[in-house]
Amino acid sequence: MKSMDKPVRRFTRFDRLTHLWLILTFMVLAITGTGRLYDSTYWGRSLLDLFGGEDQAILVHIWAGWLMTIGFGVHILYLFTRVRWRAPGNSLFGPDSLVPVWRDFKQFGQQVLWFFGIGRDPEFERWTYWEKFDYWAVFWGIPILFVTGLMLIYPVETARVVPGWTLNVALLIHRAEAILAVSYIILIHLMVGHFRRSTFPLNEAMFSGSVPLERLKDEKPLWVARLDRLNQLKDLATTPPALWFRMLYFVFGYAVIGLGVYLVIWGIYYSRFVSLH
């Protein structure tokens, strides 16, 4: 009974480290990339000056891109260890997997109806449909940005393999995908994650790795029921995060949110001074 009151572990230390790696590389890429996009404006140059000017900022951008790609590669290797190869069906399409299944589309519809007061909100399993979309948005984004970015780092070499005019297309796709990624992460991922009534002021799950059981029953009742049924709840019971650690990630989280909101607001404001296409 004592273990029932303890917080439940949702993310392993490795998951959280991967996410932290993603946050750090993403923010560096977002600042240097936005500066590059707006480099003909005063604001864009002020962002680039944080890194010592445009030439240095683009080097930082390239290195951060490589680091993000390395993180992505490590994550792919990690995925292979997560699949139970003897019976891949259940581990790929089961409730512990992030692969979208038909139930997610149904729950999306049910959730939208619930916004208008029709019916109940859906009862979620381990992963909700918006968490799955968040995951796959990054999953499609990183390879697109990596391939187009690599083409732009090595334009002369790229032109030996494909016609040189693909660089025009690569630049357009790199920019558009980056604008999509930044606006999605800041307008939707951060706002929905942290500023709903039930999660405000900060959704701590990805930082502390654990969620209080009462809260988890509310957010993901079917998962808790499954863990209870399989008697796995006590395995996932952990200790609540230490106060110093909470303080640390509150400061970090709000720094990232503030920076993101700053980039989006000024990005929208200055967008009329640059020709984005």
Add this chain to the structure above:
Amino acid sequence: MALHHRWRAKRDLIRATVLGGLCVVFLQAFVATNAFAVSAQSTGAEDAGALIRRYRDEIQSSDYFDPSDNAMSLQFGPRSTAAPAPGPKADAHAGVKGYTFRRCENCHEQEANNLHTIRGNNTCRQCHRREPIASIDHYFSILNPIRRHAYVCAKCHEGSSASFATYVVHEPVAASIETRDQFPFLYYAYWFMFWLLLGVLLIFVPHGIGWWLREWFVKRRREAT
């Protein structure tokens, strides 16, 4: 008997796959050796083509020509965005009134708005050179596709090939309908990314707002209901 028959069918399948694979390899090799013949054809000079075929190894080993520069890689690229001229001119600006007292961007407003100018801080004449400025399809133009990669692009982009030089410096406006004919890849890439961005935001921004409002007005805890 049936088992034996099935095995024979399987063996035939394997044979066909191996033979087919070999055919593909030979076809690839054939296309590769003909890379220069294609570019020779485009100049219309049969003798030059024969010369290149005969001395292909020597030319390729000289490091002077880039084997990736074949006409195939260039012919699907964007077409010129300039208005159709009556013919290539040695001096494209001959007869323009008050030409000496004008700046390039007085007339070529759209052309001045490109990354080489804005980001690279290049002037027009660093690429288009001094007077007279010839039409780029004029045979002696510095920017004629037969030599622009070596004479213009390579000044900054060391090792640039003719393929590299097909990068469109004066990029057309990607969204406009004229671009669909001039540079279809850019046009369709733009509109694909545009609808992707708009679609994601149109679904998830109202979704977030609806959710936010619902949670604001309704206590969500299951125990309470």
